[in-house]
Amino acid sequence: MEDTDHYRCRLIYLRQSADLSKQAEAACDKLAGIEGILLATPADQYSIRLIYSLDYLSFEMVVDLLDELGFEMDDSILLTLKNTIYQFLDTNARENMHIDVTQFEEKSVNTSETREIPHRSSEKYWEDYH
Numbered sequence: 001m002e003d004t005d006h007y008r009c010r011l012i013y014l015r016q017s018a019d020l021s022k023q024a025e026a027a028c029d030k031l032a033g034i035e036g037i038l039l040a041t042p043a044d045q046y047s048i049r050l051i052y053s054l055d056y057l058s059f060e061m062v063v064d065l066l067d068e069l070g071f072e073m074d075d076s077i078l079l080t081l082k083n084t085i086y087q088f089l090d091t092n093a094r095e096n097m098h099i100d101v102t103q104f105e106e107k108s109v110n111t112s113e114t115r116e117i118p119h120r121s122s123e124k125y126w127e128d129y130h
Contacts, residue, residue, distance in 0.1 A: 006055050006097070007038065010086060012048045012062070013074040024048050027071050034065070046074070054097065058090040059083070 014024060024042035031040040031048070036056025043049045052062060063073060063083065073083065 005093075006053050007051060008054060008059065008086075008090060009049070009051045010059060010062075011043060012050055012066070013079050014046045014048070014066075015072040015074050016046050017072075022071060027066060027069070030069050031062075031065070037062075054090060054094050058094055059086040060090065063087075 014022070014027060017023060020026065023045050024047055025045075027048055028040040028042050031037050031050070034057075036053045037050065038053065039049065039051040041049050050062065066073065073079070
């Protein structure tokens with residue numbers, strides 16, 4: 001993976017609240033000093049634009065952190081599905097970050113070394129069947 005592959009940009013939706021301490025700007029202020037978070041800025045009153053490094057954090061960790069800080073996520077069905085996909089993608093990427101993918105590249109196959117698939121005649125099939 002290239003270094004730029006280690007960064008994720010996510011839009012996180014908070015549950016709507018009239019309490020200013022539960023809105024996006026307050027959440028960004030609390031996230032700003034955390035190691036691994038490169039950018040935390042409000043997109044609007046109830047959503048956060050976040051850029052973080054997979055070397056330090058995953059989406060699940062960010063959500064857990066927001067929960068610990070007292071912020072509630074919007075739990076509509078579509079946003080819950082989106083968040084689940086983000087968690088899967090981050091977990092998968094973090095598990096495979098230190099794997100050298102070049103070892104899985106397909107090596108060129110020499111045509112003289114390829115073997116043909118053996119075929120049986122249809123008559124042989126019927127002989128075996130009886």
